Amino acid sequence: MPQITTANHSTLCEEKTMSRYFRNFVAGSLALFSLGSQAQQNFDNVEIEVLPVRDGIYMLVGAGGNITVQTGVDGVLMIDTQYAELSEKIYSKIQELSPTPIRYIINTHSHPDHVGGNANLAPLGATITGGNVARLQEDAGDGATIVAFETVMNNMVDEKYPVESWPSETFFVERKDMYFNDEGIEILHQPNAHTDGDVIVWFRKTDVVVTGDVFTTTMYPFIDKAKGGSINGVIAALNTIVDITIPRAKQEGGTLVVPGHGRLADEADVVEYRDMVTIIRDRIKALRDSGMTLEQVKAAGPTQDYDSRYGSNEGFWTTDMFIEAVYDGVQG
Amino acid sequence: MKPASHSRSIGVLLVCSSAAVLSTQANAQFDISGNWRALIHEDQPERGPGPDIMEYVGLPINEAARIAGMSWDPAQLAMPEFQCRPHPSDYGSRHSNLRVWQEVDSASQITTAWRTHREWQEPERTIHMDQRERPASYAPHTWQGFSLGTWDGNMLNILTTDLKRGYIRRNGIPRSDEGELQEHYIRHDEFLTIIAVVKDPVYLTEPFIRSSNYIVDPALAIAPYPCSPAVEIERAWGYVPHYLPGQNPFNGEYANRYGIDLDDSLGGAQTMYPD
Numbered sequence: 001m002p003q004i005t006t007a008n009h010s011t012l013c014e015e016k017t018m019s020r021y022f023r024n025f026v027a028g029s030l031a032l033f034s035l036g037s038q039a040q041q042n043f044d045n046v047e048i049e050v051l052p053v054r055d056g057i058y059m060l061v062g063a064g065g066n067i068t069v070q071t072g073v074d075g076v077l078m079i080d081t082q083y084a085e086l087s088e089k090i091y092s093k094i095q096e097l098s099p100t101p102i103r104y105i106i107n108t109h110s111h112p113d114h115v116g117g118n119a120n121l122a123p124l125g126a127t128i129t130g131g132n133v134a135r136l137q138e139d140a141g142d143g144a145t146i147v148a149f150e151t152v153m154n155n156m157v158d159e160k161y162p163v164e165s166w167p168s169e170t171f172f173v174e175r176k177d178m179y180f181n182d183e184g185i186e187i188l189h190q191p192n193a194h195t196d197g198d199v200i201v202w203f204r205k206t207d208v209v210v211t212g213d214v215f216t217t218t219m220y221p222f223i224d225k226a227k228g229g230s231i232n233g234v235i236a237a238l239n240t241i242v243d244i245t246i247p248r249a250k251q252e253g254g255t256l257v258v259p260g261h262g263r264l265a266d267e268a269d270v271v272e273y274r275d276m277v278t279i280i281r282d283r284i285k286a287l288r289d290s291g292m293t294l295e296q297v298k299a300a301g302p303t304q305d306y307d308s309r310y311g312s313n314e315g316f317w318t319t320d321m322f323i324e325a326v327y328d329g330v331q332g
Numbered sequence: 333m334k335p336a337s338h339s340r341s342i343g344v345l346l347v348c349s350s351a352a353v354l355s356t357q358a359n360a361q362f363d364i365s366g367n368w369r370a371l372i373h374e375d376q377p378e379r380g381p382g383p384d385i386m387e388y389v390g391l392p393i394n395e396a397a398r399i400a401g402m403s404w405d406p407a408q409l410a411m412p413e414f415q416c417r418p419h420p421s422d423y424g425s426r427h428s429n430l431r432v433w434q435e436v437d438s439a440s441q442i443t444t445a446w447r448t449h450r451e452w453q454e455p456e457r458t459i460h461m462d463q464r465e466r467p468a469s470y471a472p473h474t475w476q477g478f479s480l481g482t483w484d485g486n487m488l489n490i491l492t493t494d495l496k497r498g499y500i501r502r503n504g505i506p507r508s509d510e511g512e513l514q515e516h517y518i519r520h521d522e523f524l525t526i527i528a529v530v531k532d533p534v535y536l537t538e539p540f541i542r543s544s545n546y547i548v549d550p551a552l553a554i555a556p557y558p559c560s561p562a563v564e565i566e567r568a569w570g571y572v573p574h575y576l577p578g579q580n581p582f583n584g585e586y587a588n589r590y591g592i593d594l595d596d597s598l599g600g601a602q603t604m605y606p607d
Contacts, residue, residue, distance in 0.1 A: 049468065051471060061470045066470075235570060238570075239570040242413065250418060250453065250456065251453070251475060252476070253472075256472075263471060263472060263473065264472045266472065268413070268475075268496055269472075269473070269496065272496075274570070274572070275572045275574075278570065278572040279574045282572075282574070283576060300577075304395070304399055305396040305399040305506075308533070308534050309534050
């Protein structure tokens with residue numbers, strides 16, 4: 001494992017050998033909480049790829065959810081942190097993009113493929129605080145602030161994530177504003193969509209929207225009912241994204257959309273996905289309203305025209321599970 | 333001295349001629365630049381006003397494509413998100429007038445790319461000739477896709493990937509974002525033929541091949557085509573036009589009008605070939 005030494009920007013990180021830190025923390029993290037099937041995944045061969053999005057914003061792709069990094073004079077803001085096992089590689093890539101400290105981490109929701117690296121990466125950052133937050137001047141930059149919707153915190157506590165990974169700044173209203181690296185940032189809560197704590201992050205100057213898992217380009221929407229997800233919440237979130245995205249002239253580009261998983265997108269991609277999800281919802285609702293049981297609905301094939309693109313018969317989220325979640329979500 | 337000088341001149345001439353021949357061979361290409369008028373009298377009903385709803389005969393589509401087509405509601409085209417969309421590059425050759433020009437590296441005089449501009453909705457396209465790497469799997473897909481070209485004699489071969497989801501036909505038969513386009517541009521004096529071969533593992537059972545012809549027209553003026561979407565019909569937030577299975581009111585209309593068996597009107601590879 002390569003030795004990582006940090007630049008002299010962070011009091012926490014000065015001359016510290018990061019490899020030992022990561023090794024120790026990952027071992028501890030894995031002992032503290034289960035990542036389910038992901039815990040069995042081999043991360044040794046995972047490379048973190050960087051895709052420049054626009055004007056200091058980058059999409060990092062590895063294993064787990066996409067990470068977005070915003071860089072600038074104020075420091076680094078990152079959205080989601082993938083798995084704990086990848087934190088060293090992720091941090092190395094971020095340092096290549098900017099030597100400034102990680103000031104903020106925003107979590108789009110509480111699943112481990114999006115928050116797993118919180119506890120490793122937040123301590124390497126430095127959010128400047130003051131007033132009655134820090135007693136001593138040198139304490140003022142201790143770790144990056146982790147921002148999330150309130151229920152993300154509740155879920156992470158319930159699931160016994162390590163304390164270091166918990167959000168340090170939560171909110172419970174529909175929207176939170178920030179101004180960082182010379183641009184306004186809106187964090188928009190999407191109620192009961194993929195989970196109960198989803199947020200969309202909208203960089204208003206660079207015109208980039210980060211969606212978390214309410215939008216992916218790889219699969220049917222994962223509706224985590226146990227954490228408050230619902231089909232109508234997903235559709236509402238997708239419509240919100242369509243509302244705030246604007247294609248450029250000739251319809252190429254314009255507002256860029258970083259999905260929770262999959263490729264960088266724009267409004268048209270979200271529209272196609274929104275249309276697909278809405279059409280399937282409408283079909284299943286009509287079938288259910290006609291008196292069909294769940295098994296009869298499955299047999300009717302309401303997703304057939306999209307299955308070879310988005311469906312799966314194996315893995316953690318199958319087409320059958322998607323149909324069941326929609327069926328449950330359209331009753332009444 | 334004169335004979336010697338004469339020999340040198342001949343030598344220089346031979347060297348220059350050889351260089352010119354080598355250069356032609358190295359770049360082996362035809363000039364396809366210019367303004368090209370689309371000859372849409374070929375397949376005019378489809379390329380002009382558009383195909384009938386549920387007219388799928390001759391398309392090598394699978395059941396998934398057929399279901400998608402039968403769900404399609406033309407009201408979709410009135411939605412603001414759809415009003416200004418260009419045709420994707422695999423459909424573009426069926427429609428508008430075309431301008432083609434080349435980008436040349438000033439130092440080497442090698443053509444690095446061919447560029448195209450179409451009239452309707454103004455899509456512009458770059459066909460890279462430098463054999464650069466294709467985009468990563470996580471890079472955006474676009475309406476025109478990512479195109480690499482190579483010359484084979486007088487034929488420009490182009491492979492286009494990284495396309496957004498589009499359509500095989502303008503009546504709801506989709507082409508997925510996993511589809512790809514192989515094209516062949518062939519110039520015969522004043523005519524340009526574009527052969528487009530679309531492959532799609534999601535919606536096609538075999539490649540779908542179309543050819544479209546153009547005639548050069550130096551006087552052709554390609555007009556601007558600005559587009560600004562507008563709400564034409566007030567709809568509920570998030571409304572998505574579509575027909576539920578079995579409820580498409582146009583089911584059978586095309587087959588009845590032309591006296592075609594309904595099953596045949598719904599396409600499939602078997603409808604591409606003579607009995």
